[in-house]
Amino acid sequence: MTEDLTAEEVRALLKLEPHATCGFVRVTFVSETRIAPGGLPPPFAEGRPTGSALYFMVTPDAPVRLHRIRNDQLYHYYLGDPIEVLMLHADGTTERVVVGPDLRGGQRVQLLIPGNTFHTARVIPEGFRGWFLGTSTEWPGVEPAHVEIGNVEALTKEYPDAAEDLRAFQQGRGD
Numbered sequence: 001m002t003e004d005l006t007a008e009e010v011r012a013l014l015k016l017e018p019h020a021t022c023g024f025v026r027v028t029f030v031s032e033t034r035i036a037p038g039g040l041p042p043p044f045a046e047g048r049p050t051g052s053a054l055y056f057m058v059t060p061d062a063p064v065r066l067h068r069i070r071n072d073q074l075y076h077y078y079l080g081d082p083i084e085v086l087m088l089h090a091d092g093t094t095e096r097v098v099v100g101p102d103l104r105g106g107q108r109v110q111l112l113i114p115g116n117t118f119h120t121a122r123v124i125p126e127g128f129r130g131w132f133l134g135t136s137t138e139w140p141g142v143e144p145a146h147v148e149i150g151n152v153e154a155l156t157k158e159y160p161d162a163a164e165d166l167r168a169f170q171q172g173r174g175d
Contacts, residue, residue, distance in 0.1 A: 007059055007131040010079070014133075016057050021147060022136070023062035029053040030141055040140065043070050049141030058083050058132040064121035066150035066170060071138040075099050075111040079133040081126045082107050086162065086169050088118040088155060094162045098124065099134065118150045120169040 010016070011024050019025035030052045037047040057080075058064055064083070075085070082100020089095065099121075100107040113119050123132045152170055156163035 005079070007057065007080075007129075010131065010133055011057060014055050014057075016055060018062070019056070021065045021067045021149065022054075022056040023059060023064060024057040025054050027052065027054045028135075035140055043146070044140055048143060051137065051139045052141035053135055053137045055133065055135055058121060058123045058134075060123055060125065060130060063123070063169060063171075064119070066118055066120040066152055066155065066166065068116055068118045068148050068150065069138065069142050070115050070146045071140060071142055072115045073113045073136050073138045073142075075113065076135040076137065077101060077107075077109045077132075078135065080123075080129045080131045082124045083121040083132045083134070084124050084169075085111060085113070085119055085121040086165055087113060088150075088159050088162065089114070090116055092159070094159055094165075096165075100124070100126075100132075118155060120150075120166070122169050 014026055016024035016026050031049040033050045035048050035050055038045060039047065077099050082098050085097050085099060087095045097111050098107045099111045101109065123130065152166050156166055
């Protein structure tokens with residue numbers, strides 16, 4: 001039933017809109033329960049929702065832009081092709097992980113991205129789809145002011161072994 005869905009149909013059905021960091025997005029949940037100011041250590045000391053979630057779609061023309069959030073977040077695979085995620089860890093290491101349905105092939109249906117980890121992702125076209133649909137859940141909840149867009153050129157200096165990958169991911173190329 002979902003095999004014949006196009007990216008345009010999924011975007012319309014789920015009311016996904018273009019987004020500055022994650023291809024196409026719709027926020028589906030922001031907890032009304034808030035952690036009071038002072039209830040968490042920095043950088044969350046000003047208070048936050050206890051959790052949040054959003055749908056996101058990645059296409060070859062709309063990859064996940066290089067960014068980081070303060071929170072831990074969990075990517076969940078739903079439909080479509082897999083995505084390859086490049087993470088730049090705070091300790092200077094990098095990691096590439098494929099999020100998708102092929103468990104036997106080593107793909108994951110969930111991926112934890114630790115807080116303050118710059119990351120980017122691109123769709124790996126497998127077959128005719130050319131799109132990925134997933135969810136990101138965050139705890140405590142994300143607030144827009146706590147999303148930081150990464151400067152690709154500056155980060156290539158911090159992570160020189162990942163310089164070529166960083167540039168390729170931002171162009172959505174799968175080479």
